[in-house]
Amino acid sequence: MSIVSRALVIFFAFIVAGGASEVKAERTLKVITSFSVLGDLVKNIGDDRVDVTTLVGPNGDVHVYQPTPATAKAVGEAGLVVVNGLGLEGWMDRLIKASGYKGVVAVASKGVKPREMEEEEHEGVAKGSRMVTDPHAWQDIRNGMLYVDNIAQALSSADPAGAATYKANAEAYKAKLIALDKWVRSEFSAIPRQKRRMITTHDAFGYFGAAYGVTILAPMGLSTESEPSAGEVKKLIQQIKKEKITAVFVENVSDPRMIEQIARESGVTVGGELFSDALSNPDGPASTYIDMFKNNVTKIVPAMKKGL
Amino acid sequence: MNHLSGLFLAPFQEFIFMRHALVACLALALGCSPVGVLLVLRRMSLMGDALSHAVLPGAALGFLISGLSLYAMTIGGIAVGLAVALLAGAVSRTTVLREDASFAASYLISLALGVLIISMRGNSVDLIHVLFGTILAVDDAALILVASITTATLFTLAIIYRPLIVECFDPGFLRSVGGRGAAMHFIFLVLAVLNLVAGFTALGTLMAVGMLILPAASAGFWARQFWSASLAAILIAMVSSYTGLLLSFHLDIPSGPAIVLTAGLCYVFSLVFGRRGSLYTRRRAACHLAG
Numbered sequence: 001m002s003i004v005s006r007a008l009v010i011f012f013a014f015i016v017a018g019g020a021s022e023v024k025a026e027r028t029l030k031v032i033t034s035f036s037v038l039g040d041l042v043k044n045i046g047d048d049r050v051d052v053t054t055l056v057g058p059n060g061d062v063h064v065y066q067p068t069p070a071t072a073k074a075v076g077e078a079g080l081v082v083v084n085g086l087g088l089e090g091w092m093d094r095l096i097k098a099s100g101y102k103g104v105v106a107v108a109s110k111g112v113k114p115r116e117m118e119e120e121e122h123e124g125v126a127k128g129s130r131m132v133t134d135p136h137a138w139q140d141i142r143n144g145m146l147y148v149d150n151i152a153q154a155l156s157s158a159d160p161a162g163a164a165t166y167k168a169n170a171e172a173y174k175a176k177l178i179a180l181d182k183w184v185r186s187e188f189s190a191i192p193r194q195k196r197r198m199i200t201t202h203d204a205f206g207y208f209g210a211a212y213g214v215t216i217l218a219p220m221g222l223s224t225e226s227e228p229s230a231g232e233v234k235k236l237i238q239q240i241k242k243e244k245i246t247a248v249f250v251e252n253v254s255d256p257r258m259i260e261q262i263a264r265e266s267g268v269t270v271g272g273e274l275f276s277d278a279l280s281n282p283d284g285p286a287s288t289y290i291d292m293f294k295n296n297v298t299k300i301v302p303a304m305k306k307g308l
Numbered sequence: 309m310n311h312l313s314g315l316f317l318a319p320f321q322e323f324i325f326m327r328h329a330l331v332a333c334l335a336l337a338l339g340c341s342p343v344g345v346l347l348v349l350r351r352m353s354l355m356g357d358a359l360s361h362a363v364l365p366g367a368a369l370g371f372l373i374s375g376l377s378l379y380a381m382t383i384g385g386i387a388v389g390l391a392v393a394l395l396a397g398a399v400s401r402t403t404v405l406r407e408d409a410s411f412a413a414s415y416l417i418s419l420a421l422g423v424l425i426i427s428m429r430g431n432s433v434d435l436i437h438v439l440f441g442t443i444l445a446v447d448d449a450a451l452i453l454v455a456s457i458t459t460a461t462l463f464t465l466a467i468i469y470r471p472l473i474v475e476c477f478d479p480g481f482l483r484s485v486g487g488r489g490a491a492m493h494f495i496f497l498v499l500a501v502l503n504l505v506a507g508f509t510a511l512g513t514l515m516a517v518g519m520l521i522l523p524a525a526s527a528g529f530w531a532r533q534f535w536s537a538s539l540a541a542i543l544i545a546m547v548s549s550y551t552g553l554l555l556s557f558h559l560d561i562p563s564g565p566a567i568v569l570t571a572g573l574c575y576v577f578s579l580v581f582g583r584r585g586s587l588y589t590r591r592r593a594a595c596h597l598a599g
Contacts, residue, residue, distance in 0.1 A: 068427065230553060231560035233325060233444050257445040265324045 029159045032078040034089045035062040036279040037138050038108055038147075040289045042082055045152050045169045049162045053078075058281045062088060067095045075099035080158040082151060085109040088135035106154030108147040112137045115206050139208035139276060141181040144289065145174050180290055187301045188212050195307055198247035198300055199240065199259070204276035214300070217245070233262065240266040246307035247300055249274045271303040319557045325444055326553065329563065332446045332454050332510045333549030336503075336519055339458035341541035342465055343503045344524030345534060346496060349476050353525070355393075355411055356517035359504050362392040362415040364422025372425065382453065382509050389501040392418050397497050401490060443511045443553075443563050450509050457506040461499050472496060473534050511564060518568035519545055526575040529582025544574045 028051040033039045039054035046052065053074055056062045075081060076099035083089050085107035096105060117134035137143040152170035156163035188196065197215040198205075209216040217239065240248070240262070248263045249271045263270045274296045275286040286292040320326045347353055366388030370380035396414040400407040446454075465472070474482045475492040482489045507516025527541035552567030559566075580587050 066427075229560045229566075230319070230326060230329070230444055230556035230563050231558065234319070234323060234557060237323065237325075257447055257450075258442065261325050261328075261445050261447060 029079045029155070029162075030077060031080045031082060031155070032075050033082045034084060034092060035060070035277070037289055037292070038082050038084060038151075040279060040287075041108070041144075041147055041151055041173075042155070044173045044289075045148060045166055046155055046162075047165065047169055049159065049165060050155065056278065058279050058284070058287070060278050062277055063090075065089075065091055067091060067098075071095070072099040075101050078103065080104060080106060080154060082106045082108055082154065084135060084138070086112070086114055086133050086135035086137060104154065104158065106150060108150050109135075109137045109143070110150050111146050112143050115210060117203060117206050134206045136204040136276060137207050138289070139205055140211040141177050141184065141293065142211065143207060145177050148174055148177070176290060180293055184212060184293060184297050187297050188214070191301065191304050191308065195304060197243065197245045198249060198271075198304065199236070199245060199262075200249040200274060200276075205274075208276075208296075233258075237262055237266050240268065244307055247271055247303035249299065249303075269303075272299045274299060315558070316554065319554065325446075326557065328446045328451060329443045329553055330550065332443065332451055333519075333553070333567065334546055335451075335454050335458045336507055336510060336516075337523070337542050337545030337549060339454075339461040340503050340507060340516075340520045341523050341527075341545050342534075342538040343461065343496075343500050344520040345527060345537045345541050346472070346476060347500060347520065348524045348528060349534070350407075352407060352411075353521050354408065355500065356504055356520045358411050358415040359389055359393065359501060360508065360517055361422075362418040363389045363505060363508065365418055365425055366422075368422050368425040379449070382505060385508065386501065386505050388418060389505055390498060393497040393501045394494060397493055401493065443515070443567070446510050454506045454510050457502045461503055464495065464499060468492060468495060511567075515564040515568050518571060519549075522568065522571035522575050523548070526571075526578035526582075529578040529584060529586045532584065544571065544578075548574055 029046065029049060031042050031046065031050045031052050033042055033052060033054050035056040036054050036058050039052050042050060042052050055067070055071055056065045072095060075095060078101060080103060081096065081101060083092050083105060086109050092105075114137070115134040116131040138147060148170050152166045155166045159166075193213050196213055197217065199217045203216070205214070205216045208214065217236070239245070246268050248259060248266075248268050260270055273285075275292045276296075279288065279292055280286040280295075286295040320330055347355060363385035366384035366386070367381045368384070369388075370382070370384030373384075374380040392414045393411075396407065396410040399405055399410040399414075403410075405413075471482060471487045471489075472492050472495070474487065475489045475496075479489050482492070504516055504520065507519055510516070511519065523541040523545040524537075526544050527537040530540045531537040548571035549567050552570040553563060555561060555570065556563035556566040578586065583589065
């Protein structure tokens, strides 16, 4: 090793050490979350004690995210990483390994009773379909409360000085969620259970449906990539006509033209945009976890009432 | 008889989305086939593939400016596709670089630019997936776009038929009789881009290229003249579209691949049994010589 390269090594060592001490000097806890729903929850619990960075921002598709070097750097410098788990962030393990992050990876969905979902839609026929864990657990507000507990716990162990604040914030936020859950149930109580049927492009409402007694039908399977066959579209249209479903929704991460086509063909109106995998932009209708439910329910319920 | 009509006609009678898909395919077949035959004649068969990547920055810019609008993204795609094609054409006419190489260079630059624009936006909504949907999602706007482009293509081809073909086979002759070769070349490139983008908006990138090239490549085994080859290509494209849609309907397979694979079967059949230059005729000719 020549003198020059030795000097370089020492120089860079200084930069790295300087950078590390800078992070320690900051009072706020740097938290990386994988997608916007988690980002909102962490912000609510951590308030100004944390500095939240969300990897997959508003309207992004968390299933197909591609990390950049800058995100790897941010993850490496984080004080805490919060992920959903249940197989949602397939890219996360590699990103954490590449970033050299040594801290705790908090799994927000810890303790959730996982649902199964079909990987490919084959309308009851077993061929080619296999059951996988449905990762969209936050669509049930009771699971959302579990998320809050898990996040508060993770924040407290990463930053023990703020434990009392986190606990208080978490309790206050959970009270809001309990009220929200009650409101959702009262909204749906006006509709008989067998009329609670809806169609969306993306199969992310499994937990939502199970929690509030809504039957979810989707023209495409779990993946946002798969191309439907004409036969599948036919079956769906016949199903809408036969069972008189009035709630048809375009979801914010799939191809909207497909569902518009189906809606027109079967004579129902498209009910507007639902948010499931991602929140909307700050000025949009679903910029927080709570607003997401308010937006979704105020669109789903009137659409179902049309069929009464 | 009833059973047959249920199998072959009822899907289109009963469902609007099947009719839309079929009409879009038939219109595309009319426009794309002659353009495809010309592309094959000019040895530019792979240009479609290149262009399908080259339109990305245009679509991305359209998306940045006005969100998820079919028109904005299509116009962006057409603009950038034209820029890439014309630039590549100009480079091949004015420098030593051949057309295929200049196309490859331009589309790679354009593709990288598109990826850059999309990642700058920091949003991983799959633009190509949204813009280049499936044939089953063809709506009125896409149908009108495809029909307009087909009409424009057929009229333009009718008007510049002769000079265009001369330019294909013998550019030197066209120049000697005072024809404007460069103009013909560029008009043809414009037509190729328009038809490709029409195909992309209706059918998706991979499938549009399949519709452009496979029928044209098969037609070469049946017809000698440009017009007869075009007719053969149109026929093959239409038959494969109809058959592919029916297969997708009855067998529950994705429609894009179903149509392209049917066209692929036509290609293999032509390759083996075609009237001229196929394996079968070559073999027979070889037997004659041996005898």
